[in-house]
Amino acid sequence: MRTFLTVLIFFFGPTLLMLALRGLWLWLRWRLRRRREARALVVDAEVVGARPGLRAPWPYLLLSVLVGAVAAFFAWRSLHEARPAERVYVPAHLNEAGEVVPGHWIVKPKRETR
Numbered sequence: 001m002r003t004f005l006t007v008l009i010f011f012f013g014p015t016l017l018m019l020a021l022r023g024l025w026l027w028l029r030w031r032l033r034r035r036r037e038a039r040a041l042v043v044d045a046e047v048v049g050a051r052p053g054l055r056a057p058w059p060y061l062l063l064s065v066l067v068g069a070v071a072a073f074f075a076w077r078s079l080h081e082a083r084p085a086e087r088v089y090v091p092a093h094l095n096e097a098g099e100v101v102p103g104h105w106i107v108k109p110k111r112e113t114r
Contacts, residue, residue, distance in 0.1 A: 003079050010075035011068040018064045 086108040095101050 003076065006079060007072045007076050011072035013068075014071045015064045015068040018060075018067065022060065 087105045088108045089105055090103060092103040093101055
């Protein structure tokens with residue numbers, strides 16, 4: 001269930017974000033157009049045909065589905081990766097010969113059960 005919900009969030013999240021950004025872009029364009037029209041001194045009467053549709057164009061819809069599907073795939077893949085071996089950091093120290101051994105990571109030894 002957790003995997004399903006994560007994939008849904010990563011599929012619809014980018015799509016909703018792109019939709020919000022598109023709405024913000026259209027709103028800003030509308031505001032700028034209204035501001036320019038308010039400054040115009042000459043009023044033109046213009047015959048306009050049918051109102052253009054407000055539906056999103058097909059390339060935008062395909063791109064949003066593609067981005068959502070890619071994000072969902074990567075989220076699903078990251079949930080199903082094998083966990084890396086647990087490691088322990090060994091700090092710098094002196095060995096038996098008195099030489100400095102720099103700090104390094106080692107794979108944590110498994111505990112033996114008796």
